[in-house]
Amino acid sequence: MILAAGRGERMRPLTDHTPKPLLSVGGKPLIVWHIEGLRAAGVTEIVINHAHLGHRLIDALGDGHALGVRLCWSAEPLALETAGGIRHALPLLGEAPFIVVNGDVFCDADLGALCRAAQALGAGPGLTQGELAHLLMVDNPEHHPAGDFHLDAGAHLHAEGSPRLTFSGLGAYHPALFAELADGNAARLAPLLRTAMDAGRVSGAHHGGRWVDVGTPARLAALDAALNAERVAAEKAGLRTLRGAH
Template sequence: MLEDVEAVILVGGKGTRLRPLTLSAAKPMLPTAGVPFLAHLLSRIRAAGVRRAVLGTSYLAETFEQGFGDGSALGLELTYVTEEEPLGTGGGIRNVADRLTAETVLVFNGDVLCGTDLSAVVETHRRREADVTLHLVRVPNPRAFGCVPTDAEGRVLAFLEKTEDPPTDQINAGCYVFQRKVIDEIPAGRPVSVERETFPALLAAGARVWGHVDNAYWRDLGTPADLVHGSADLVRGIAPSAALPGPPGERLVLEGAELARDALVFGGTAVGRDVRIGAGARVEGSMLFDGAVVGPGALVRHSVIGYGAQVHDGAVVIDAVVGDRAIIGAHCELRHGARVWPDVALPPHGVRFSPDV
């Protein structure tokens, strides 16, 4: 257990491009698998034995404190620190330094969904007597990320930018263990990137920077597609969380939702409160926020339907985002990353993506 370790979570950046389409004044924290996304990370931190966490916030900072309070309901003590201007990852860590009391600090990027064993990461850090330890994951296509090569013992050798010919499939997973003295040495009051400034400087100075490499579940939720798939993985139990408001399965249905008996809802779909799904509708691997309506015979696949939005009879919505209170008229067809802004109303047959045959 990690009672002597504190956590820092960097949250509140503008994050996923889904946010402008779906944020409601009444529901400011983006729900993922039925609860605010951050609740999943907080539940894993608590399960690992950490008792105190500091949230470094900026964008819509007040909503986090309103949503989680002092953390007692989660079994945590939460403290909030707001950035007055964007400080980057390193600057954000330094900005919370005066609220820390532990010598060993777990740091998380708040827009990453991960299933690694946090106790194992800290154990690697302590066994190696590291100054900083990075959680590294192996990905099928490291060209899309910067990569982090290590030697045979796991010591970090370099931080490399994206390249068409990466020397390793290991990437930075957005979870770190810092010794407090390293945090105090980060320049204060200005933007700092840990990837481009802090970590390379530590390597150049001969500091002990280690990698903890595993094949745990990992997904960056910076795009709507990743958010939708991450939510589905949480609902199905593929991504671990102690905050899921129900047993894992093919769908998660919150109170007040009404599903027609012959509606097919599966693939890790999260169905919000007071949602209505009509007869013969098919909803696969999607996020339906509170009050959404999916009409009879409609098809919704790998999509987000915002608060109070309506998808009318026979409409098709695939790999798309429908903003709060928008209306998709009967037999419209949206595909391939389409975005419908809040309060927009598309008339019946008004949009079609596939050719008539």
């Protein structure tokens, strides 16, 4: 699932007429980077939730055929927050564990590894044992120095403790994590995660690669400039290699 229902208040005025996941970096919309990454990891069925300017997302991406995937759309009359949006989409996601990616981050994580983590979630009759979530954690960015959760040496996450890392917005979840939520109600993800952490049922991994919370116009512009510079450098390197072959 890709989360794409946020209003993008901090990104205004860019998001007054364009949903944040459609903002372009490095020559393509943020959400297309995610779709391509998921497809490369073998994920070809993707649910996308939408609220603010959702018709623009559907007009741009359609059923996903052009990108080599199948897209299903989960409409929200009003944004339901992260947990509420996932709960609303459960009929489309099915009964097996699934992965979720925030539509407003940029990350070069191994999505295949996240899929394998999803497959390992849940165990035992009635899920009385096993993990309910697996979160990808990153180093704390300048705008969030306090972090979110503590990752211990056994790869389990805790609401308290130090040092702390920041949740990347990429995670794997078992549907049972959302079982107590009523469909159609707004609900945040953090309280559900903290409860599951207290029960020892949330694991995590530290991603040391590139990750950007594309939450402001300045961060968007910086990421766009960096990706464009890398693309130009790669093209020049390829041209030099081609010339050398002759």
